[in-house]
Amino acid sequence: MDRPGGLSVRLRLTLSYAGFLMLAGVLLLAAGWVFLNYVVHPGLILLPDYRYAVVRQFAPTAAVVLAYLLVFGLLGGWILAGRMLAPLARITDATRLAAKGSLSHRIELAGRQDEFRELADTFDAMLVRLEAHVAEQQRFAANASHELRTPLAITQTLLDVARNDPDRHIGELVDRLHFVNARAIDLTEALLLLSRADQRSFTREHVDLSLSVEEATETLLPLAEERGLTIETSGDLAPTIGSPALLLQLTTNLVHNAIVHNLPEQGTVWVTTSVRPGIVVLTVENTGEKLAPQLAATLVEPFQRGTERIRTDHAGVGLGLAIVKSITEAHDGTLALTPRAEGGLRVTVRLPAAPPAT
Known part of the structure; x- marks a missing residue:
């Protein structure tokens, strides 16, 4: 100007x-x-x-x-x-x-604390957060491009094979195309959900996390039974303020993640809710292979499934915990991932408690 x-x-x-x-x-x-x-x-x-x-x-x-x-x-x-x-x-x-795009530079103003020093430190802190955010967005865009390119490449290969081999069984081709297309749709919907959570464009209402847990476990119970797993739920009413749809998605993602990344059989998933002064807590634990703390800390990154985890047909698109993190932060909460000593993972979500009804 x-x-x-x-x-x-x-x-x-x-x-x-x-x-x-x-x-x-x-x-x-x-x-x-x-x-x-x-x-x-x-x-x-x-x-x-x-x-x-x-x-x-x-x-x-x-x-x-x-x-x-x-x-x-x-x-x-x-x-x-x-x-x-x-x-x-x-x-x-x-x-x-x-x-001009150079976010690595820092002022690092020396001297005693005064108004200029406070302004410089605040600007440096902003640059740190902005640089981390830009790096995360670039990494996310690269991963998203790679993940979206994979089903398109598979589809192109299947179509080329069908064109070169007219006598190929059409039913098998349709089934594989359907599977690949479904994966692409799931990935697109996950990206849209992640973007919605990051933008915080939702209406806040009173939500009971215990009801979200009940609905999520009922939905995923057939998958757990198919894999020979047991889901145990317990806890108290956990009233908070937020989006019912997003918080249900958060709970569903956590339970689904605990089911998929579990023992091959005879595994267990524990889902509990509790209330503490000013906060409500949702904890999801599961049995499974032992995880290194360094690996657990990276699981919330987009498309990170963990090098020690086995990908199955129900493994999702690698955005489950990333979406959980975004929804948690959009609701002013915190997310913690801790490996269990016996194997498996403990995920703890803390959200602000809803004010008492008047």
């Missing part, structure tokens, strides 16, 4: 400092002149000629003093303003670099 040019802040501070110094000098000299001419001193009689002589001597001296004050005020004000505004110049340079 083009704006008309004006005086720099340094020049304005210099003129302000010099003007204030000149004003103080004028007032001081005026007070001296008034004192010499109008204040009556007991026992001292000044003749008019002597009074006029004093004034004539005082005026040139006052002019010289004011001239020195003006020069000193301009020079001193310029130097002081430059020193005071030096941190602001560093912050401005860092802002220009960030505007």
Whole structure:
């Protein structure tokens, strides 16, 4: 946005400092002149000629003093303003670099804590978060492109094979195309859901997490029985404020993840809800292979399934826990993943509790 040019802040501070110094000098000299001419001193009689002589001597001296004050005020004000505004110049340079796309630069302003130091530290913290967010978005876009390209490539291969082999069984081709297309649709819907949670574009209502747990476990119970797993639910009413659909999706993703990444048979999934001062807690645990803490910390990243986990037909598209993280953050909550010593994973979601009904 083009704006008309004006005086720099340094020049304005210099003129302000010099003007204030000149004003103080004028007032001081005026007070001296008034004192010499109008204040009556007991026992001292000044003749008019002597009074006029004093004034004539005082005026040139006052002019010289004011001239020195003006020069000193301009020079001193310029130097002081430059020193005071030096941190602001560093912050401005860092802002220009960030505007050009360089987010790795940091101000790292030294010195004691003051307004400029606080501004610089806040700007550095913003750059750290922004750089991490941009890196995450770039990584997500790359992963999403790769994941979306895979079903398209498979579809293209199947169609090429069918074109080159007209006698191929059409039913088998249709089934495989249907499966690949369903995976692509699931991935697209997951991406849309993740975007919706990140944008926080939803209406907040009273939600009981225990009811979400009940609905999710009932929906996924056939899958658990098919895999020979047991789902155990317990806990109290867990009222919170949020989107019923998103919180149900959060619970469903956690339970589904606990079922899919479990023991081949005779595994267990535990789902509990609890209430603590100011928060409600949803905990989902499962049996399974032992996970390293470093691996567990990366499972919330998009398309991260874990190198030690076996992908099955129900493994999803790698966005389950990423969606859980986004929904949790959209509801001002926290998410924690902890490997169980016996094997498996413990996922804990903490959300703000709903205020008591009035």
